[in-house]
Amino acid sequence: MYLYPAIDLYEGKAVRLYKGDYAQMTVYSEDPAEVAKAFAAAGADHLHLVDLEGAKTGVPANLSTIQKILQTAPFFTELGGGIRKMETVEQYLAIGIDRVILGTAAVTNPAFLEEALEKYGSHIAVGVDLKDGFVAIKGWTETSALTADVFFARMQDLGVATVICTDVSRDGAMKGTNRALYRQLSQKYAIDLIASGGVSSLEDVAALRDMHLHGAILGKAYYTGAVDLKTAIEVAL
Numbered sequence: 001m002y003l004y005p006a007i008d009l010y011e012g013k014a015v016r017l018y019k020g021d022y023a024q025m026t027v028y029s030e031d032p033a034e035v036a037k038a039f040a041a042a043g044a045d046h047l048h049l050v051d052l053e054g055a056k057t058g059v060p061a062n063l064s065t066i067q068k069i070l071q072t073a074p075f076f077t078e079l080g081g082g083i084r085k086m087e088t089v090e091q092y093l094a095i096g097i098d099r100v101i102l103g104t105a106a107v108t109n110p111a112f113l114e115e116a117l118e119k120y121g122s123h124i125a126v127g128v129d130l131k132d133g134f135v136a137i138k139g140w141t142e143t144s145a146l147t148a149d150v151f152f153a154r155m156q157d158l159g160v161a162t163v164i165c166t167d168v169s170r171d172g173a174m175k176g177t178n179r180a181l182y183r184q185l186s187q188k189y190a191i192d193l194i195a196s197g198g199v200s201s202l203e204d205v206a207a208l209r210d211m212h213l214h215g216a217i218l219g220k221a222y223y224t225g226a227v228d229l230k231t232a233i234e235v236a237l
Helices: 032-041 052-057 063-070 086-094 104-108 110-123 148-158 179-188 202-210 229-236
Strands: 002-010 013-018 021-029 046-051 076-080 099-102 124-131 134-137 142-147 162-167 192-196 215-218
Touching: 002 032, 002 052, 002 063, 002 192, 002 229, 013 032, 021 032, 032 063, 046 052, 046 063, 063 076, 076 124, 086 099, 086 110, 099 104, 099 110, 104 110, 104 124, 104 134, 110 124, 110 148, 124 148, 134 148, 142 148, 148 179, 162 179, 179 192, 179 202, 202 215, 202 229, 215 229
Parallel strands: 002 046, 002 215, 046 076, 076 099, 099 124, 124 162, 162 192, 192 215
Antiparallel strands: 002 013, 013 021, 124 134, 134 142
C-alpha cells in the first residue's frame, strides 16, 4: 500500500481543517516546500496535495507554491481542489503533477469527467467526500443527493482507475479512520481505493494495508506528531 503524506494549501501555507470546516483551520507551516522536503527525508515517494481555496471557489490559487513543492523531490504527486475546467487539468499536468483529482466536477459535470478520462486516462482520479453517507461537494460546503454506492458504481462504469475517498466526519478529528467503510468499498468495487480522513495511528495504517487498499493519506496525525512518517511508510509496505 502506498502512503501519501498530505499538504493542504491555503494562501500559500500548509494548513489542516477540522471536519472540513474552513472556520476551524490550523496553520502548520508558512513554507509548504520545507514540509515536502521533510516528507522526502522520511522516505516518502508519494505526495497528496489539496488546493483548499480552489476546492471552495473553483479557481486554482496556489500554483506558485505547488511548483516550489514539485521542485523538492521526485514524488509521484496527485493534486485536487477546484479542478473544474480542462485548462486547469492541462495546466497542472504540464507543471509535473502526475495525477489530477476531480471532486465537485465529477458530481456536477459528468461530461467534463468523461472528457478528461478519455484524454488523460489514469492521470485522472476522482475524489469523493462522504458526509453522513452522501457525497459532499464544493469544499464540503454542500451535500449532494448521491449515496456512496451510487457514486462508486457510476465511477466504476466510467472506467475511473483511482478514487480518493474521504469520510468528512473523521477528517482532522484524530478519531481513527472509517475501517468499515473502506472494507466495504474495497470488496465491492474494482477501483484503486485511497483512504483519506482520520488515519491517526500505525494501527490504522496496518488495518488499511491488510485490506489491500491502493493507498492511504496521512494528514493531521503527521503534523501533530501522533504518527511518525518513516515508520508509517514501513508499516504500509
